[in-house]
Amino acid sequence: MIQIAIVKTDKAERLMKALCNHFNRKRTARYEGDKGYINFGDGKCELTATPAELRFQAEAEQAEGLDHVKQAVEKHLMRFTPEDNYQLLWREPSGDKEFLA
Numbered sequence: 841m842i843q844i845a846i847v848k849t850d851k852a853e854r855l856m857k858a859l860c861n862h863f864n865r866k867r868t869a870r871y872e873g874d875k876g877y878i879n880f881g882d883g884k885c886e887l888t889a890t891p892a893e894l895r896f897q898a899e900a901e902q903a904e905g906l907d908h909v910k911q912a913v914e915k916h917l918m919r920f921t922p923e924d925n926y927q928l929l930w931r932e933p934s935g936d937k938e939f940l941a
Contacts, residue, residue, distance in 0.1 A: 846895050853889040
């Protein structure tokens with residue numbers, strides 16, 4: 841199961857690094873260039889930073905794992921950026937190869 845979300849921001853790379861660094865304390869997470877990866881055990885999230893947006897691709901085999909990944913990423917994004925009031929609107933990919941690695 842895969843779902844994606846996009847946040848319009850000019851702080852995408854900084855947010856990606858902050859999320860990966862934070863999650864790496866308890867999970868396996870890393871970033872390299874414009875890509876970040878977080879493994880939650882029951883699912884994973886790939887982040888892609890561009891100059892105008894931060895893209896999230898959550899993936900898990902089970903619905904519960906997918907929900908866990910989405911909730912954890914969204915909770916921490918909100919915690920790190922309360923002043924920006926970002927909202928992640930998750931959706932299934934529609935053949936968008938840019939998200940499907």
